[in-house]
Amino acid sequence: MDRYLSRKRARSPPTPTCSDEDSTDMKLARLASLFPDMALDALMEILLSSGGCVGTATTTIQAQASLYPPKKRSTAGATPAIQTSLNAHMRISHPQDQKRSLLTRKGKTLHLYAPEDIAAHTPCTIIHNFLPAAQANALLLELLDESKHFSRYRFQLFDRTVQSPHSASIYVATPEQHRQHTAEYTYGGTYRATVRQTTPHLRAVSGTVQQTVNAEIQHRIRTVYPGGRKLKYQSPKEWMPNAAFVNCYDGPTEAVGYHSDELTYLGPRAVIGSLSLGVEREFRVRKIIPTDDDDDAAAAAAAAAEDPEAPGDTSEGQISAHTAADKTSTPTKAPIPSELNNNISRKSPTTSSPAAAAAAATAGARANARGQISIHLPHNSLLVMHAEMQEEWKHAIVPAQTISPHPLAGNRRINVTYRWYRDSLHPRYTPRCRCGAPTILRCVQRRRETRGRYMWMCYAGYAPGKKGCSFFQWADFNEDGEPLWDKTAVPDDAPWLENFVEGQDQLEAGVRGHVGNEKDNTSI
Numbered sequence: 316m317d318r319y320l321s322r323k324r325a326r327s328p329p330t331p332t333c334s335d336e337d338s339t340d341m342k343l344a345r346l347a348s349l350f351p352d353m354a355l356d357a358l359m360e361i362l363l364s365s366g367g368c369v370g371t372a373t374t375t376i377q378a379q380a381s382l383y384p385p386k387k388r389s390t391a392g393a394t395p396a397i398q399t400s401l402n403a404h405m406r407i408s409h410p411q412d413q414k415r416s417l418l419t420r421k422g423k424t425l426h427l428y429a430p431e432d433i434a435a436h437t438p439c440t441i442i443h444n445f446l447p448a449a450q451a452n453a454l455l456l457e458l459l460d461e462s463k464h465f466s467r468y469r470f471q472l473f474d475r476t477v478q479s480p481h482s483a484s485i486y487v488a489t490p491e492q493h494r495q496h497t498a499e500y501t502y503g504g505t506y507r508a509t510v511r512q513t514t515p516h517l518r519a520v521s522g523t524v525q526q527t528v529n530a531e532i533q534h535r536i537r538t539v540y541p542g543g544r545k546l547k548y549q550s551p552k553e554w555m556p557n558a559a560f561v562n563c564y565d566g567p568t569e570a571v572g573y574h575s576d577e578l579t580y581l582g583p584r585a586v587i588g589s590l591s592l593g594v595e596r597e598f599r600v601r602k603i604i605p606t607d608d609d610d611d612a613a614a615a616a617a618a619a620a621e622d623p624e625a626p627g628d629t630s631e632g633q634i635s636a637h638t639a640a641d642k643t644s645t646p647t648k649a650p651i652p653s654e655l656n657n658n659i660s661r662k663s664p665t666t667s668s669p670a671a672a673a674a675a676a677t678a679g680a681r682a683n684a685r686g687q688i689s690i691h692l693p694h695n696s697l698l699v700m701h702a703e704m705q706e707e708w709k710h711a712i713v714p715a716q717t718i719s720p721h722p723l724a725g726n727r728r729i730n731v732t733y734r735w736y737r738d739s740l741h742p743r744y745t746p747r748c749r750c751g752a753p754t755i756l757r758c759v760q761r762r763r764e765t766r767g768r769y770m771w772m773c774y775a776g777y778a779p780g781k782k783g784c785s786f787f788q789w790a791d792f793n794e795d796g797e798p799l800w801d802k803t804a805v806p807d808d809a810p811w812l813e814n815f816v817e818g819q820d821q822l823e824a825g826v827r828g829h830v831g832n833e834k835d836n837t838s839i
């Protein structure tokens with residue numbers, strides 16, 4: 316219920332309407348995005364007891380939450396909805412000062428707007444009015460048209476298939492990359508349904524994004540990282556985007572829950588350039604609290620609550636049972652993919668409503684023990700998620716109570732996340748598990764003994780219609796985040812992924828035989 320605790324959000328709760336046009340899964344996904352801290356099975360029960368009406372279910376859950384208010388709940392003194400810069404109100408120490416994380420408090424949302432505040436208190440930097448206005452509008456129109464072809468990601472949760480509460484597609488530079496992305500690269504344990512070839516404006520903008528992100532990385536290293544040096548495992552090479560995820564959020568309830576991005580092909584300490592177009596939405600970040608962090612009373616108290624991300628029920632809990640030498644040990648059960656679950660709880664489906672609702676209402680307490688920071692992403696803003704982001708923080712686009720329609724996009728927001736898939740993590744190299752599926756790369760985020768270690772694991776079990784296995788293997792990298800495995804064992808004749816800019820150069824030079832397909836980039 317965290318998003319109701321800030322002053323800005325306390326007055327009018329969202330009131331989704333009843334719609335019989337949506338499937339039960341869609342309604343469940345909507346509820347899950349509205350109440351990301353609640354267990355899926357509890358949401359399902361409430362939905363059923365509300366006659367399948369999302370609006371009634373929402374009201375029921377809110378009523379439950381008000382019966383069990385967080386202690387000392389108060390709107391007085393909460394974060395003001397609008398501020399220009401924290402600098403105007405307080406003295407901020409150097410960005411390296413760890414105390415900056417204490418700016419957020421349990422259950423509170425701190426809204427930051429000024430780029431200097433965002434750089435100092437989150438793992439991100441933001442550039443407003445990033446592109447020339449006409450170019451941003453042209454890209455927006457192009458991608459709104461493209462969004463007709465987007466799909467919702469489907470994944471398996473216990474015995475039901477769940478859809479993401481927004482739609483998306485991945486864009487790559489050439490037909491060869493398109494082939495690789497549908498047949499070789501996986502996402503959350505399955506091959507992608509929607510891969511498209513980059514469009515003219517998307518391609519044109521990628522060079523500007525590349526330049527800016529590289530400059531931001533260098534600035535971050537100089538001004539924030541200890542000793543002015545890149546982080547361990549961060550790549551020293553130039554950041555070269557060669558894939559872009561384009562997300563569409565159609566209306567205020569479309570969202571993505573708290574997650575860290577899948578590292579399988581990005582590798583450790585990944586940097587992502589994220590361009591926002593259309594309707595302004597809130598991007599929230601919260602720091603992952605390690606399980607041993609009991610110096611903070613709030614965190615410790617909240618840790619006692621049931622938590623969908625608590626140790627023992629996650630990869631961290633399971634993996635910690637294995638020693639460092641235990642290279643191919645077998646966890647007792649596979650964890651849920653953090654990027655895919657959209658914060659849907661993974662408790663066993665035994666809880667019941669309304670007790671389940673109350674229990675689930677406290678379930679997010681631990682995750683929320685330090686509160687969260689909201690970064691507002693207006694049209695034509697570039698957010699850089701820096702190298703410390705995916706391993707140490709989670710992020711989300713939260714449902715909005717109200718949105719201001721955009722003159723070109725109406726209620727829609729388009730987001731482009733430019734990503735750099737590393738050559739050394741091409742699927743020809745990444746481990747396959749016993750069931751034959753490609754594994755995915757994750758980082759231990761909570762458990763003290765193994766925090767920061769990377770692991771390969773089977774995720775096939777989270778793909779609809781597939782059965783996974785319990786494959787697990789520690790992943791080792793050198794200082795620059797290059798995987799330490801025997802490349803000579805792997806055939807080396809498959810083509811690499813071209814960077815967007817290089818891909819364009821090759822297409823223009825007619826290097827590839829199949830550029831004839833290029834004209835109709837909607838049909839590949």
Ligand SMILES: O=C(O)CCC(=O)C(=O)O
Nearest residue numbers: 560562576589712730732
């Ligand atoms: O829409 C956004 O700004 C974030 C999207 C996101 O987190 C993702 O694609 O992984």
Ligand SMILES: [Fe+2]
Nearest residue numbers: 574575576710
């Ligand atoms: Fe993400």
